Structures are given as structure tokens and as C-alpha cells.
Amino acid sequence: MPRSSAQRGQITMVIERITPEIAKKYLSKNVPPGHGKDPNRYLQPSRVRKLRRELAEGRWLLTHQGIAFDTSGRLIDGQNRLTAIIEAGVPAELCVFRNLDPRARLVIDATSNRTPADRFVMSNGDLAANARDVITMATAMQRGSDKRAKFDADEVVAFARKNEHVIVPLCTTLRPSPVWAGGVAGAFGNAALHFGLDVIKPLAQRFVEERWTGPGDPLKLLQKKLYDLKIEPQGRARHYPYCVTAITAAVEGRQIQRLHGTDNFGGVADTTESGEAAPAVPAAPAAVAAPRRGRPRKAVAAN
Numbered sequence: 001m002p003r004s005s006a007q008r009g010q011i012t013m014v015i016e017r018i019t020p021e022i023a024k025k026y027l028s029k030n031v032p033p034g035h036g037k038d039p040n041r042y043l044q045p046s047r048v049r050k051l052r053r054e055l056a057e058g059r060w061l062l063t064h065q066g067i068a069f070d071t072s073g074r075l076i077d078g079q080n081r082l083t084a085i086i087e088a089g090v091p092a093e094l095c096v097f098r099n100l101d102p103r104a105r106l107v108i109d110a111t112s113n114r115t116p117a118d119r120f121v122m123s124n125g126d127l128a129a130n131a132r133d134v135i136t137m138a139t140a141m142q143r144g145s146d147k148r149a150k151f152d153a154d155e156v157v158a159f160a161r162k163n164e165h166v167i168v169p170l171c172t173t174l175r176p177s178p179v180w181a182g183g184v185a186g187a188f189g190n191a192a193l194h195f196g197l198d199v200i201k202p203l204a205q206r207f208v209e210e211r212w213t214g215p216g217d218p219l220k221l222l223q224k225k226l227y228d229l230k231i232e233p234q235g236r237a238r239h240y241p242y243c244v245t246a247i248t249a250a251v252e253g254r255q256i257q258r259l260h261g262t263d264n265f266g267g268v269a270d271t272t273e274s275g276e277a278a279p280a281v282p283a284a285p286a287a288v289a290a291p292r293r294g295r296p297r298k299a300v301a302a303n
Contacts, residue, residue: 010071010099011097011098011099011100012097012098012099013095013096013097013098014095014096015062015093015094015095015096016093016094016096017091017092017093018067018082018085018091018092018093018094018096019085019091020085020086020089020090020091023082023083023085023086024086026067026075026078026082027075027079027082027083027086029069029073029074029075030074030075030079031074031075040075040076040079040105041105043079043080043083044080047080048080048083048084048087049084050152050154051080051081051084051088052084052087052088054084055084055085055088055090055092056088056090060090060092062092062093062094062095063095064095065095066078066081066094066095066096066097067081067082067094067095067096067097068096068097068098068100068104068108069096069097069098069099069100070099070100070101070102070104070105071099071100071101071102072102073098074102076100076102076104076105076108077097077104077105077108078094081094116135116138116139116153116156116157116160130168130171130172130175133171133175133185134160134164134167134168134171135156135157135160136182136185137160137167137170137171137182137185137186137188137189138156138157138159138160138163138167138189139151139156139182139186140182140183140185140186140187140189140240141159141163141167141185141186141189141190141193142155142156142159142186143186143240144186144190144240144263144264145240145241145244145261145263147237163189163193165197166189166192166193166197167189169197169201170185170188170189170192170197170200170201170204171185173201173204173205173208174188174204174207174208176208177207177208179223179226179227179230181226181236181239182236182239183236183237183238183239183240183243184226184239184240184243186240186243187239187240187243187244187247188200188203188204188243188247190244190265191244191247191248191251191265194265195251195265199251200247200251203219203247203250203251206219207219207222207223210223213255214255215255216255216256216257217250217255218245218246218247218249218250218254218255218256218259219246219247219250221246221256221258221259222242222243222246222247222259225242225246225259226239226242229242238261240261241261241262241263242259242260242261244261244262244263244264244265245259245260245261245262246259247265248262248265
């Protein structure tokens with residue numbers, strides 16, 4: 001039974017507990033693409049999978065976003081939520097709107113979704129004045145040297161919040177650098193997880209201020225390499241391994257003559273000067289989440 005209701009003109013809203021059986025009934029009022037006039041949009045399988053996990057893990061939250069029917073009783077919003085309830089076999093509370101103008105289906109969810117940076121700001125308040133940089137660094141840290149790795153918004157935000165003690169101060173230190181980029185930020189961030197923030201932050205500060213220890217300072221060679229990569233096609237994809245090598249050498253206090261790329265801190269898998277990886281690649285540091293391949297799941301605002 002509905003536990004609250006509101007009415008404005010002919011549009012009504014009630015909060016209902018939607019069971020899988022009720023979800024099937026409501027979905028029968030949906031018009032998929034190719035099955036009639038003025039259809040709903042395509043079902044989004046990735047969206048359904050995300051909502052299904054939230055239901056199964058008890059993370060579902062009631063919000064103003066729910067399901068909606070137009071004046072003819074046709075479902076015009078909520079097919080992903082209803083499908084997730086059916087697949088999860090778990091009931092959920094939803095706002096149910098009725099008697100909407102049929103044209104409303106054309107503008108529902110037409111504005112931009114909340115980005116990972118938006119979510120980080122909303123969950124961290126004034127800690128996230130540089131939220132976009134924080135998310136850039138968090139994403140790059142998770143990817144490492146694998147630029148094909150994809151992560152959804154929840155994974156990126158969770159990683160950023162877990163490691164904000166490292167990411168936020170390093171973002172503040174590194175952002176003034178003219179060679180700031182995701183791969184650079186990610187390498188310094190993972191270095192801080194591997195060697196410690198107290199070791200890496202002074203190196204990051206020295207890198208930004210261009211305080212070199214000599215002609216063979218690995219950070220000096222790194223800066224030159226990053227400037228060179230700016231004019232090369234796909235140059236940004238090669239930032240991370242060069243940064244790993246230079247940071248490792250700087251931590252060890254070594255002077256070097258030539259900069260090669262390495263995939264992991266403490267690893268021995270050198271790459272060629274072209275940036276192509278050698279056959280043997282050591283495992284990623286345990287502190288960094290293993291990347292998942294595949295298409296990225298779209299960031300969404302709520303259930």
C-alpha cells in the first residue's frame with residue numbers, strides 16, 4: 001500500500017513498495033522501441049546491472065526519481081529500475097508518478113548526469129575544492145599503464161575517498177605543473193601508496209619547482225620527456241611508465257642518462273624507448289585496484 005501521496009493538478013505521486021510481481025505488471029505497460037507508436041527509449045543493460053547490484057547489496061535508496069506513467073497509462077520512465085527489481089528478486093520503494101503529459105518522455109533524464117567529480121564534491125564538501133583533479137588522479141591510479149581499463153563512477157569515487165589522504169595533497173602540489181596530465185598524476189599517486197606520501201610529496205614539489213640535483217636528475221629527464229610527448233600522437237598514453245621509472249630513480253637517489261619506461265614501482269619490466277612493453281610484466285602493486293576491461297558504465301545520478 002502507498003505510504004504517502006501528493007497531487008498537483010492531474011499529476012499524482014505515491015510511494016509504493018514495488019515487488020517483482022508488481023514490476024512485471026508495470027513493465028507490461030511499457031512500449032519498447034519497434035513495438036508501437038511513441039515508444040520508450042532502449043533498455044540500458046549496464047544500468048540494469050548496476051541497479052541490480054544495489055538492490056542485492058542493500059544499497060538501494062528512495063529518491064524523487066522513480067517510475068512514471070502518462071495520461072494513457074503507458075510507462076514512460078523507470079523501465080531500468082523495474083527490470084532490475086525483477087532480476088534481483090528484491091522489492092524496493094519507488095516514487096510512482098501518474099498522468100504525465102505523453103511528451104514528457106522526450107525530456108526525462110535529458111540533462112547531464114552527475115559526474116564522478118560531482119559525487120566527490122557532494123560527499124566530501126570543502127575537502128574537494130579541486131574535485132576534477134582528484135577524480136583525474138584517482139582514475140589514472142586505477143588504470144596504471146593500461147589505458148584501456150574502464151571504471152564506473154562508483155568505483156572511481158570509492159577509490160578517491162579511500163585514498164584522499166594521498167590524492168588531495170598531491171593534486172594541490174602537482175597541479176601547477178605545465179606537464180600535468182592523468183598519467184603523471186596517477187604515477188605520483190601510486191608512488192605515494194608504494195613509497196609513502198612523506199617520500200613522494202617532496203619529490204613532487206621539487207618536480208614542479210624544477211629544482212634539479214644535476215644533469216642526470218631523473219625528474220629533469222622526465223620533464224623533458226613529457227614535453228616531447230606533448231607533440232607526439234598518443235603521447236599521453238606513454239606518460240605513466242616513464243613517470244614510474246623517473247620517480248623510482250629519484251626515490252633511490254640515482255642519476256640516470258636515459259629514461260626508459262617501467263610498468264610498476266619496484267618492477268624490472270623495462271620498456272623500449274618507443275614505450276612498448278617488454279614481454280615480462282610484474283604484477284601491479286597490491287594497493288592499487290586491478291583494472292577491469294570493457295565498456296565504461298555511464299555515471300548516473302541516483303536509482
